[in-house]
Amino acid sequence: MSGRKKTLLKVIILGDSGVGKTSLMQQFVNNKFSHQYKATIGADFLTKDITIDGNKQVTLQIWDTAGQERFQSLGVAFYRGADCCVLCYDVTNEKSLNNLSSWKDEFLVQSNVSNPQDFPFIIIGNKIDVDENKKISSLSKKLNNITNNQLGGLNYPVFETSAKDAINVESAFEVVAKMALQQEELNDANGNDVSDDYNDAINIHLEGDSGNCAC
Template sequence: MSAMRVDAKVVMLGKESVGKTSLVERYVHHRFLVGPYQNTIGAAFVAKPIQVGEKVITLGIWDTAGSERYEAMSRIYYRGARAAIVCYDLTDSSSFQRARFWVKELQNCEEHCKIYLCGTKNDLIEGDRSLRQIDYHDAQDFAEEIGAQHFETSSKTGNNVDELFQKVAEDYNNTAFQYMTAEETGIDLGQKKDSYFYSCCHNN
């Protein structure tokens, strides 16, 4: 399979069934697939070019398995990531605790990875406010505490999905030069680019 240059490695993390795959489907293919997804096993990969000013940044997006039994495998996929979209389901309080776990993992293991906190299934709480289990301000406070951008999204309606990935690309564009020239910081420049284009162990 032909290789495709990737500028920024992006990893999707979060509890299973929070909607990571739906987010990627909405962003890459502009669609929302009705019906249950089969759980991701390992990770699936897709590359997506995005316009940032006069540049085109190609995001290499790794959609990782959310099940705890694949936790060790997910660590493999977030190595060298420039950005992590840590997802939680707005209607599932346990998913927010799991998001906190992944944030701590990234802070300990990938200190140069920028974190984006993403609440999913916003359309459900728009339809019924009583379904919300994570207060917006609590999530926003947590995002500010860890220096993350915070988005509430809906893969069904597309709300805030493009904005999320656009922000990732813009932030990468603004900081890429810093990463590529800061040898004194001890960053592994060998991980600066990923040049693979394939899907791994993904059930559809």
């Protein structure tokens, strides 16, 4: 085989409706922003090739999801195999901040990751371009409560971004990519790719030489 294959890293963006998930992804991948709000239907991804640490070429497959449940009618099978999960909130919407932990829980339940304890999440607070008076009051304190809560705290890196003015978006996704790569390497090393779970529960009707693939 000629040439090294590029590592594919799967990233899921979650958060309440209207926090700017699509805008963040569009800003990162296409450097575009539109004020026109369009709801996201179902889930879809964009890919972007980036270089980490100056030498590692990776392809980020970023999944944008519908914040409105009615547009997620087929379920969330695409969570599987994710390498990193981005939890988004809107700095002007306190409810979206408070919902972060339920998004995290939902992800862990549905994605079936092998290391839920140390699976890489990051938190992005979007829309920092808005007027100060529109922002959640004493935001940093509330955020601190959420991230440092002993019981199910979201002790993850936090970025405050503006998809509109392209503030911090690049650097946030750089961290996302690094964390995802680490997770991917961890999975490779353990050989516990999600697909192996199925090999354990293998059905009799398959050809008997299923063990051979492990070499």
